[in-house]
Amino acid sequence: MERLQLHSQIKGVSTGTTILAVKFNGGVIIGSDSRASMGESYVSSKTINKLIQVHDRIFCCISGSLADAQAVTKMAKFQLSFHSIQMDSPPLVKAAASIMKELCYNNKEELQAGFITAGWDRKKGPQIYTVALGGMMLSQPFAIGGSGSTYIYGYVDAKFKPDMTLEEATQFSKNALALAMGRDNVSGGVVHLVVITEAGAKHVVVPGDKLPKFHNE
Amino acid sequence: MAATAAALQFSAQVSSLNNYNDLHPDWTQREVSTGTTIMAVEFDGGVVMGADSRTTTGSYIANRVTDKLTPIHDRIFCCRSGSAADTQAIADAVTYQLGFHSIELDEAPLVQTAASLFRDMCYRYREELMAGIIVAGWDQRRGGQVYTVPVGGMLTRQPVSVGGSGSSYIYGYVDSNYRTGMNKEECLKFTAGALTLAMERDGSSGGVVRMAIITEKGVERQVILGNQLPQFSTV
Numbered sequence: 001m002e003r004l005q006l007h008s009q010i011k012g013v014s015t016g017t018t019i020l021a022v023k024f025n026g027g028v029i030i031g032s033d034s035r036a037s038m039g040e041s042y043v044s045s046k047t048i049n050k051l052i053q054v055h056d057r058i059f060c061c062i063s064g065s066l067a068d069a070q071a072v073t074k075m076a077k078f079q080l081s082f083h084s085i086q087m088d089s090p091p092l093v094k095a096a097a098s099i100m101k102e103l104c105y106n107n108k109e110e111l112q113a114g115f116i117t118a119g120w121d122r123k124k125g126p127q128i129y130t131v132a133l134g135g136m137m138l139s140q141p142f143a144i145g146g147s148g149s150t151y152i153y154g155y156v157d158a159k160f161k162p163d164m165t166l167e168e169a170t171q172f173s174k175n176a177l178a179l180a181m182g183r184d185n186v187s188g189g190v191v192h193l194v195v196i197t198e199a200g201a202k203h204v205v206v207p208g209d210k211l212p213k214f215h216n217e
Numbered sequence: 218m219a220a221t222a223a224a225l226q227f228s229a230q231v232s233s234l235n236n237y238n239d240l241h242p243d244w245t246q247r248e249v250s251t252g253t254t255i256m257a258v259e260f261d262g263g264v265v266m267g268a269d270s271r272t273t274t275g276s277y278i279a280n281r282v283t284d285k286l287t288p289i290h291d292r293i294f295c296c297r298s299g300s301a302a303d304t305q306a307i308a309d310a311v312t313y314q315l316g317f318h319s320i321e322l323d324e325a326p327l328v329q330t331a332a333s334l335f336r337d338m339c340y341r342y343r344e345e346l347m348a349g350i351i352v353a354g355w356d357q358r359r360g361g362q363v364y365t366v367p368v369g370g371m372l373t374r375q376p377v378s379v380g381g382s383g384s385s386y387i388y389g390y391v392d393s394n395y396r397t398g399m400n401k402e403e404c405l406k407f408t409a410g411a412l413t414l415a416m417e418r419d420g421s422s423g424g425v426v427r428m429a430i431i432t433e434k435g436v437e438r439q440v441i442l443g444n445q446l447p448q449f450s451t452v
Contacts, residue, residue, distance in 0.1 A: 154414035155389030158449050179389035214392045 016040075016186025017050060018148030018177055019061035021118040021128045022160070023141050024169035027197035028118045028126040031173045032061050033148065033181050034189035046189045051203070054080055057196050058096045058119030063146035064133070069113040072103050093119040097129035097137055105135025116143045120196050144176070148184035152176045166195065171212075178211040252421025254383030254412055255285060255296035257353040258395070258404045259376045263361040263432035264353040265401065267408040268296050269383065269416050270424030281424045286438075290315050292431050293331045293354030298381035299368065300347040307338050307348055328354040332364035332372055340370025349380045355431045379411070383419030387411045401430060405439075406447075413446045 016037045021030040032050040037043055052060045052073045060076070062069035076099045083099075084091045097117040104111055111133075118128040130136075130143045142160050144152060156176055164172065173193060181187045191206040252273050257266040268285035271278055285297050287308045293315070297304035311334045319326045332352040339348055346368075353363045365371075365378040377395050379387060390411055399407065409426055416422045426441040 150385045152389035153418045154387035154391075154411060155393055157414050157417065158390055158394075158410065161450055175393060176389065179392050182392060183388045215395050215397065216392060 016148075016184070017063045017146035018144070018152070018180040018184060018187040019050060019063050019116055019146045020144045020149070020156075020173060020176055021061065021116045021142065022164070022169050022173055023126050023128055023162075024164045024166055026126070026166070027120055027195060028128055029166075029169050029173050029193055029195050030059050030061055030116065030118045031177050031191060031193045032146075033177060033187040034192060035187055036066055037186045040185060043188070048189075049192055051192050051194050052077075053201070054096055054117075055084065055091055055119070057121065057198075057201060058091065058093055058117065059194055059196065059201065060096070060100065061116045061118075061145070062113060063115070064113035065111075068111045069115070072100065072111065072113060072115070075103060076100050090121060092121045092123055093117065093127040093129065094124075094139075097131060100131045101135055101137040104131055104133075108134050114145055116145050118143075118196065120198055126196070146187065148180035148187035151183040152180045155179055170195075174206060175212050179214065181211075182214070182217070252383075252419070253285060253298045253381035254387070254415035254419060254422040255298050255349075255351055255380045256384075256391075256408055256411055257296060257351045257363040257378050258399070258408060259353075259361045259363050260399055260401055260404045261360070263355050263401070263430060264363055265404040265408050265428060265430050266294055266296055266351070266353050267412050267426060267428045268381075269412060269422040270427055271422055272301055273421055278423075283424070284427055286427055286429045288312075288436070289331050289352070290319065290326055290354070292325065292356065292433075292436065293328055293352065294429055294431060294436070295331075295335065295353070296351040296380065298349040303346045303348045304350065307335065307346070307350070310338060311335055325356060327356045327358060328352065328362045328364065329359070329374075332366065332374075335366045336370055336372035339366050339368075343368075343370045351378050351380050353431065355433060361431070379415075381422065383412075383415035383422035386418040387415045390414055401432075405430070409441055410447050410449075414449065416446075417449075 019032040034047050035043055036045040036048045050062050054060050054077045060073055079099050080091050080096050100115050114133050115131040120126050128140055128143050130138045177191045193204045195202045253269055255268045257264055266286055270283045272280040272283045287295050289295055289312050314334050315326050315331050335350050335352055349368050350366045355361050363378050364374050412426045428439045430437045
């Protein structure tokens with residue numbers, strides 16, 4: 001992840017970013033900021049959506065090089081829908097994460113992107129998988145990623161509880177993203193949140209002035 | 218040289234993989250560093266300062282019970298991060314200068330004066346030094362104060378300041394948990410919590426938590442051992 005943070009300041013358009021995913025009672029919330037940067041000083045987009053839908057109830061948050069992340073998710077979306085048609089059933093979240101992992105691992109020399117895959121399936125319910133830079137895949141109760149995530153490790157370690165309610169998890173996500181955006185100069189803009197449950201996926205946008213404020217603001 | 222310089226841009230793990238050699242273990246080629254987590258908080262009547270206790274030479278922990286809270290004067294301490302040699306040398310020089318100044322003045326020195334001396338040295342020799350220092354203490358004029366002198370030699374006063382390699386991980390926690398008007402016990406709990414979280418995530422921070430409370434009455438030292446640290450659910 002350290003290499004990612006350094007490279008994101010060197011290589012083209014990148015989502016110097018903050019992404020996270022949290023499991024709660026009955027689903028997952030995934031969230032991100034909305035800034036795309038070139039180097040440390042130019043914001044190439046204030047309103048980019050880093051939450052890519054790869055299937056009805058499976059989303060991927062992207063971090064790192066925007067081009068690489070878009071290419072990988074496009075490929076994964078295709079492979080996943082093909083797999084789903086072959087199996088004649090909605091795909092497992094683990095299958096989606098596995099596809100991302102294969103792509104990242106087999107192309108690790110060329111790619112510079114990290115992902116958090118999260119969603120809901122019938123077999124295991126809500127799940128979160130991190131697919132890191134070199135192609136490691138890891139299942140976690142919550143995950144944070146991107147350059148802004150370094151600043152909130154302490155906060156999420158202290159504040160996360162398993163089996164939160166939807167309201168608690170939403171507040172947790174908003175706070176964590178707002179804190180990271182407050183300290184990381186390549187994260188910012190608005191907060192995108194997607195709530196994924198058995199019922200489906202719901203996308204919420206929280207504009208900057210509605211974000212929680214802390215003592216030094 | 219160019220290859221080493223390029224390698225140094227990347228994380229420590231990458232460059233040490235390239236230089237791996239059984240005959241010359243990693244720690245013989247690395248400078249001693251207080252890769253660390255340090256912190257200081259002002260409260261009404263004094264300051265609470267805290268630090269971890271790990272000093273590393275590359276991946277070897279040269280000292281696992283380091284005291285990074287260094288006395289500069291009776292009621293002024295500093296927390297050191299960066300190169301151990303550089304920060305020890307700077308602290309020694311400032312201790313001498315401040316002691317001399319205090320004798321000339323015939324009264325206790327101001328915390329701002331100590332911080333200023335640190336800044337002068339860190340700025341003047343910024344090319345040669347690698348030192349991030351937090352100066353904190355109590356004086357008659359302004360009570361408890363925390364000043365931070367990061368790498369490069371800036372000086373600023375802050376009600377709460379964190380520093381060292383582990384500090385990146387706790388900015389979110391500090392921003393969300395700090396409130397103005399905390400009392401001494403709340404500051405101690407806040408500091409211990411923040412340092413524990415940083416020590417769990419930063420490989421260069423660890424060991425015990427050392428704290429110092431500086432008030433008009435003097436200096437109180439505390440140590441929290443590894444098994445007594447606060448527990449967080451996922452940690």
